[in-house]
Amino acid sequence: MYKIQTLNAISPKGLNRLPTDKYSVSDNQSDADAILLRSFKLHDYPFSNNLLAVGRAGSGTNNVPTVKLSERGVVVFNAPGANANAVKELVIAGMLMGCRNIGPAMNFVNGLKGSDEEMHVAVEAGKKQFGGFELPGKTLGVVGLGAIGVKIANAARSLGMNVIGYDPTITIERAWQLDSDVEAAPNIDTLLAQSDFITFHVPLIDSTRNLISTESLSKLKDGVVLLNFARDGIVNDSAVLAGLESGKVYAYVCDFPSNVLRTNPRVISLPHLGASTREAEENCAIMVADQVRDYLENGNITNSVNLPNVKLPRAGLARISLVNQNNPDMLGKISHVMGQAGINIKHMLNDSKGDMAYTLMDVDSVVADDTLAALAAIPGVLKVRLL
Numbered sequence: 001m002y003k004i005q006t007l008n009a010i011s012p013k014g015l016n017r018l019p020t021d022k023y024s025v026s027d028n029q030s031d032a033d034a035i036l037l038r039s040f041k042l043h044d045y046p047f048s049n050n051l052l053a054v055g056r057a058g059s060g061t062n063n064v065p066t067v068k069l070s071e072r073g074v075v076v077f078n079a080p081g082a083n084a085n086a087v088k089e090l091v092i093a094g095m096l097m098g099c100r101n102i103g104p105a106m107n108f109v110n111g112l113k114g115s116d117e118e119m120h121v122a123v124e125a126g127k128k129q130f131g132g133f134e135l136p137g138k139t140l141g142v143v144g145l146g147a148i149g150v151k152i153a154n155a156a157r158s159l160g161m162n163v164i165g166y167d168p169t170i171t172i173e174r175a176w177q178l179d180s181d182v183e184a185a186p187n188i189d190t191l192l193a194q195s196d197f198i199t200f201h202v203p204l205i206d207s208t209r210n211l212i213s214t215e216s217l218s219k220l221k222d223g224v225v226l227l228n229f230a231r232d233g234i235v236n237d238s239a240v241l242a243g244l245e246s247g248k249v250y251a252y253v254c255d256f257p258s259n260v261l262r263t264n265p266r267v268i269s270l271p272h273l274g275a276s277t278r279e280a281e282e283n284c285a286i287m288v289a290d291q292v293r294d295y296l297e298n299g300n301i302t303n304s305v306n307l308p309n310v311k312l313p314r315a316g317l318a319r320i321s322l323v324n325q326n327n328p329d330m331l332g333k334i335s336h337v338m339g340q341a342g343i344n345i346k347h348m349l350n351d352s353k354g355d356m357a358y359t360l361m362d363v364d365s366v367v368a369d370d371t372l373a374a375l376a377a378i379p380g381v382l383k384v385r386l387l
């Protein structure tokens with residue numbers, strides 16, 4: 001029986017992929033084999049020695065201590081693209097809310113008093129304060145052209161906007177998906193200087209902190225609509241406040257409220273709602289549950305952030321799965337142990353990602369415990385399993 005610890009509400013559509021005869025799923029599990037979570041901050045979590053996998057039912061993994069888990073040979077999965085449409089739709093809504101002053105206009109109406117007739121008079125007299133502007137012909141700058149950024153860039157093109165994107169590590173797959181009229185910015189400063197709307201879709205890492213800061217704010221046009229549906233910290237809240245006061249920033253729409261900005265009338269802060277649709281929650285949970293199950297039962301890896309994709313159809317009596325450091329001669333040492341045990345390797349697949357490597361071997365012999373112990377004793381081998 002595999003033990004699965006859930007640390008956030010994971011859609012039952014995903015949990016149902018883990019059959020109850022093989023999986024015990026609970027939010028209070030000891031010695032879990034795998035953890036499923038969304039935004040739970042895992043950095044100080046006491047991991048069990050049994051832990052094999054962490055499944056992030058979402059895209060960002062900044063709440064997961066991936067380096068620490070890699071050192072323990074734990075595979076970290078995420079669900080790339082599974083919530084991208086949900087975020088795209090909210091960003092398009094955010095752009096429209098920002099340029100049409102929906103927040104201040106709703107506050108105005110909510111504050112009206114008197115009869116319906118008196119209200120109609122106040123509405124017609126007051127509405128001029130909330131006149132906005134339209135999307136066609138304006139330039140949207142998209143920072144980060146991954147699963148979400150590409151969808152937003154393409155949607156904005158279909159709404160008649162000019163789109164400029166910046167992503168120094170865009171993948172070939174994403175570049176193929178991008179509308180050919182999206183312009184590539186040579187650097188972020190060019191994007192900041194040309195855009196009327198700017199939206200961020202990058203992971204929170206050292207190089208993406210404070211992409212909007214007091215310094216970068218000066219590079220913006222006047223009256224820009226800024227959107228942050230990526231992570232808290234990518235846009236500096238104090239810089240935005242200064243921008244709102246000076247007129248550099250027309251409106252700020254974000255998924256990460258703070259006390260500095262929450263009550264500002266030109267700010268729309270949402271409670272981290274980007275991925276909160278029924279469809280996105282189901283997509284993420286199904287994707288991550290399937291990936292974790294395939295790893296636990298077959299050793300196959302799909303969509304891991306710390307290990308390579310390795311997938312081998314089962315063929316043989318037994319399968320050995322090894323997570324190891326990406327050091328020279330690991331395969332030589334592994335093959336030597338198998339040879340010493342007189343075991344012929346029927347199929348073998350090995351690949352690496354950064355400092356980590358992974359090996360799957362199918363064999364037709366019974367594998368004794370001392371062979372597994374000899375594999376585990378190879379310096380640099382972090383996890384060995386017989387499947």
Ligand SMILES: NC(=O)c1ccc[n+]([C@@H]2O[C@H](COP(=O)([O-])OP(=O)(O)OC[C@H]3O[C@@H](n4cnc5c(N)ncnc54)[C@H](O)[C@@H]3O)[C@@H](O)[C@H]2O)c1
Pocket residue numbers: 058059060061080081083084087143144145146147148149166167168169170171174201202203204207208229230231255272273274275276
């Ligand atoms: N608000 C929400 O609920 C919500 C939902 C999903 C994702 N997110 C956040 O959005 C981020 C992006 O999600 P995604 O699914 O598109 O991820 P993704 O991995 O598909 O795309 C991220 C892109 O950012 C690019 N990038 C990295 N550093 C960059 C830099 N310095 N400048 C420009 N581009 C850079 C990468 O090359 C990649 O193409 C996630 O990491 C997560 O933090 C938030």
Ligand SMILES: O=C(O)CC[C@@H](O)C(=O)O
Pocket residue numbers: 038039057058059060061083272275276
């Ligand atoms: O799970 C959520 O609600 C948020 C997920 C989102 O932040 C992500 O990075 O995918």
